[in-house]
Amino acid sequence: EAGVTQSPTHLIKTRGQQATLRCSPISGHTSVYWYQQALGLGLQFLLWYDEGEERNRGNFPPRFSGRQFPNYSSELNVNALELEDSALYLCASSYSGTSGYEQYFGPGTRLTVT
């Protein structure tokens, strides 16, 4: 069974540009989560999508957005990039957004903003 996949592996952008990160969940999983792992800030919850809808978001500005497609894959968009957006962005998936279901993580996309 294929795990969670993310693309690209690395992404280098300049300040003010937009970045698009992609995630494919494990087959059968309907929930996708995005986390940011920034140096010194640890792992922070960003967004949760389930059945094509945004269900919840963490304490991030609106320029962080995304969507979930009918095949449950997901896209994270970061607009007007700032230097502090440089981080590892991790996607996770689970069978359901209900508590207790394991989240399986992808390898991440490392975003560097210069």
Next chain:
Amino acid sequence: AQSVTQLDSQVPVFEEAPVELRCNYSSSVSVYLFWYVQYPNQGLQLLLKYLSGSTLVESINGFEAEFNKSQTSFHLRKPSVHISDTAEYFCAVSTHTGFQKLVFGTGTRLLVSP
């Protein structure tokens, strides 16, 4: 709101020695508890989880953790570590109700030397 404290940012240990990585949590409601491991330049892998039942949970590679409700702890232990255990370990919690947002600790880097 929930929070997780991992007091040790780094734990150096010699190969074949025992190790304990500490995790304490704070929550006004019942929680599920997880330990994830992150090897260099990789995503997170679920090491073990406590959902209910026996308070002692074990992983397939020799780690174990014990849920202690009175002390609000979920410490991770291994009786004999290997060089390959060198990684960053994250403790996380999610609540029993609502959606499964994982709240992570800041991580503990386990450094195993020969």
